[in-house]
Amino acid sequence: MAKAYWVATYRTISNPDALAAYAKLSGPAIAAAGGRILARGLPAHVYEAGLPQRTVLIEFDSVEQARAAHDSPAYQDALAVLAGGAERDIRIVESV
Structure with missing residues (x-):
């Protein structure tokens, strides 16, 4: 079974306090749900049409596990x- 990666980019952050509260709940x-946060923060560098947006990369053992994590009651609370x-x-995104 191929690993899966959950990639989140933040277009805007209008309430940093809400983001901090979300982070306290979403990480656990x-x-x-089996996710491993591999990277988070602003890009060290962007190329082409890349945007300097906060990005989070999370690894899961499968697409199904990533979807279940997103849909879980605990993540929905976050x-x-x-x-x-x-x-x-x-x-x-499923790995190759």
């Missing part, structure tokens, strides 16, 4: 805390 929720505090783009 993701870890409990999302409720973030509501309106940031505009994000989340993608789940």
